[in-house]
Amino acid sequence: MTGWRKFLMGESRTRDVLLVLAALVAIWELGVWHYEPPRIFLPPPSAILAEFLTTPELFIRHMGYTLWTTLLAFTISVALGITLSVAIVYSRLLERTIYTLLVALNSVPKVALAPLFVIWLGTGMEPKIAVAVMLALFPIVIDTVLGLRSVDPDMVNLARAARASQLQILAKIRFPNALPSLFAGMKVAISFALVGAIVGEFVAGGNGLGFLVLVAQGQFDTTRVFVSLVLLGLMGTALFYALDFAERLMLPWHVSQRGEGGSQHGG
Amino acid sequence: MNQGTQPYVALDRVAKVYPSPRGDVEALADIDLEIAPGSFVSVVGPSGCGKSTLMKCLAGLVPITSGTIDINGRSLEGPPGAMGIVFQRDVLLDWRTILDNVLLQAELRRLPRADYRERAMQLLARFGLEGFEDRHPWELSGGMRQRAAICRALLCDPELLLMDEPFGALDAMTRDDLNVELTRIWQGTNKTVLFITHSIVESVYLADRVVMMSRGPGRIVEVIDIDLPRPRPLSIRETPAFGAYVHQIRHHFAELGILKE
Numbered sequence: 001m002t003g004w005r006k007f008l009m010g011e012s013r014t015r016d017v018l019l020v021l022a023a024l025v026a027i028w029e030l031g032v033w034h035y036e037p038p039r040i041f042l043p044p045p046s047a048i049l050a051e052f053l054t055t056p057e058l059f060i061r062h063m064g065y066t067l068w069t070t071l072l073a074f075t076i077s078v079a080l081g082i083t084l085s086v087a088i089v090y091s092r093l094l095e096r097t098i099y100t101l102l103v104a105l106n107s108v109p110k111v112a113l114a115p116l117f118v119i120w121l122g123t124g125m126e127p128k129i130a131v132a133v134m135l136a137l138f139p140i141v142i143d144t145v146l147g148l149r150s151v152d153p154d155m156v157n158l159a160r161a162a163r164a165s166q167l168q169i170l171a172k173i174r175f176p177n178a179l180p181s182l183f184a185g186m187k188v189a190i191s192f193a194l195v196g197a198i199v200g201e202f203v204a205g206g207n208g209l210g211f212l213v214l215v216a217q218g219q220f221d222t223t224r225v226f227v228s229l230v231l232l233g234l235m236g237t238a239l240f241y242a243l244d245f246a247e248r249l250m251l252p253w254h255v256s257q258r259g260e261g262g263s264q265h266g267g
Numbered sequence: 268m269n270q271g272t273q274p275y276v277a278l279d280r281v282a283k284v285y286p287s288p289r290g291d292v293e294a295l296a297d298i299d300l301e302i303a304p305g306s307f308v309s310v311v312g313p314s315g316c317g318k319s320t321l322m323k324c325l326a327g328l329v330p331i332t333s334g335t336i337d338i339n340g341r342s343l344e345g346p347p348g349a350m351g352i353v354f355q356r357d358v359l360l361d362w363r364t365i366l367d368n369v370l371l372q373a374e375l376r377r378l379p380r381a382d383y384r385e386r387a388m389q390l391l392a393r394f395g396l397e398g399f400e401d402r403h404p405w406e407l408s409g410g411m412r413q414r415a416a417i418c419r420a421l422l423c424d425p426e427l428l429l430m431d432e433p434f435g436a437l438d439a440m441t442r443d444d445l446n447v448e449l450t451r452i453w454q455g456t457n458k459t460v461l462f463i464t465h466s467i468v469e470s471v472y473l474a475d476r477v478v479m480m481s482r483g484p485g486r487i488v489e490v491i492d493i494d495l496p497r498p499r500p501l502s503i504r505e506t507p508a509f510g511a512y513v514h515q516i517r518h519h520f521a522e523l524g525i526l527k528e
């Protein structure tokens with residue numbers, strides 16, 4: 001087998017994705033050269049890259065702002081989400097009030113509340129974080145509550161038989177048991193936090209990739225819009241895979257992470 | 268067995284009803300049972316007759332509807348301290364290694380792990396799990412998992428050991444092995460054991476007394492003393508005396524319409 005053939009025939013998801021992406025970019029580039037649509041409609045990938053290279057530090061600075069907002073909002077969402085989930089699982093009252101309210105609120109298009117946060121919190125990073133937390137909190141709470149609840153009753157019985165305290169049952173049984181669900185929720189939440197940050201930047205302020213998109217759009221500078229979009233896409237992907245990596249590291253025991261050596265156990 | 272001593276476990280007219288919107292389930296009715304300290308009692312009965320319920324009531328995990336349960340002379344309020352329990356499924360924690368799963372028993376009781384490490388290793392070795400201490404449960408066979416669950420139950424040296432069909436899902440050979448190992452461990456100690464099974468042969472082989480249960484609602488139909496010498500080699504199961512006990516139990520279940528002869 002030649003090296004090229006080996007590369008094509010082997011098993012690698014990353015390679016497959018990269019190949020598809022490369023093909024799409026190539027088609028895009030060739031299509032633009034061939035049909036010559038107006039630049040304001042669709043710039044070719046080469047022009048997008050060139051635009052980025054004219055002022056890379058500007059783009060990177062705004063990207064850093066969005067990234068920082070997203071990470072802060074995500075961290076707050078995780079901390080708040082776990083606390084709320086535990087409270088909901090252990091308190092009938094909170095489950096009937098907060099949980100029900102949260103589920104009801106989720107159907108409200110929360111993005112529409114962004115302007116309200118600007119009125120309340122100003123045009124700094126706070127309203128952006130608030131919008132992002134509002135979006136990211138929900139998937140974390142839903143999944144963590146589910147994970148905390150779906151514990152084998154005999155696991156809890158085992159702990160109770162050893163006269164364990166409620167806190168021990170939470171720390172040693174319920175919480176580790178809920179970690180895979182928590183990660184599932186966090187993977188959704190990280191993208192939601194990014195969406196929230198961008199929406200916040202659309203609404204107010206002079207920083208971040210969302211702001212850049214808005215300004216470039218006002219100047220009909222489509223190429224610049226695309227630079228920001230590509231950076232956003234890269235950021236979202238990187239954040240998701242960072243979490244995926246953390247999950248692999250922290251949950252080597254979970255079914256989804258086991259290699260082929262792992263046997264499935266019914267009982 | 269001996270009339271003079273106080274029973275370790277005493278159940279008096281115990282009943283258990285599970286309330287349910289589709290009609291209450293009468294799981295146990297009128298259960299009277301005394302278990303002498305240090306004795307090995309097995310409970311046999313058809314599926315759904317309330318064996319697991321009986322064990323969970325005894326363990327203080329499920330509240331009883333009426334009657335009284337005394338353990339070691341004291342009325343039962345919540346799980347007794349010196350109790351080890353093995354459930355129908357092994358309930359090992361997937362995120363812990365086998366050794367950590369066994370040591371969980373000490374952790375949950377707020378006892379220092381370091382003090383029990385050695386004992387955990389000894390127990391694991393005794394049950395043929397040497398070299399598997401650092402593996403995770405999913406890397407073990409069903410029989411090995413169940414052995415680890417037994418080690419976990421034995422870690423803090425319980426006076427009372429409750430076992431709910433621990434070998435129910437195992438093949439006959441592994442089961443024989445574990446039966447021998449279990450009696451060997453029990454004989455060296457003065458643990459009181461309640462062992463639930465649906466195998467008549469297993470119940471006779473292991474126990475000093477066999478408690479027969481029937482369903483609808485779950486009640487005790489007969490208690491049979493097994494007067495066979497110990498230690499019991501596996502071959503004891505081919506002796507006429509052993510066969511007679513098995514026959515007696517089977518016959519009794521047949522009379523009740525639970526088994527066909």
Ligand SMILES: Nc1ncnc2c1ncn2[C@@H]1O[C@H](COP(=O)(O)OP(=O)(O)OP(=O)(O)O)[C@@H](O)[C@H]1O
Nearest residue numbers: 285287292294313314315316317318319320321465
């Ligand atoms: N938590 C529960 N809620 C309602 N009914 C229950 C509950 N647990 C058990 N039951 C009912 O009580 C009866 C006895 O159940 P139990 O699990 O004690 O039977 P078992 O003898 O252990 O059966 P098996 O041999 O199949 O394990 C059954 O009719 C069952 O449906």
Ligand SMILES: [Mg+2]
Nearest residue numbers: 318319355431
């Ligand atoms: Mg059962």
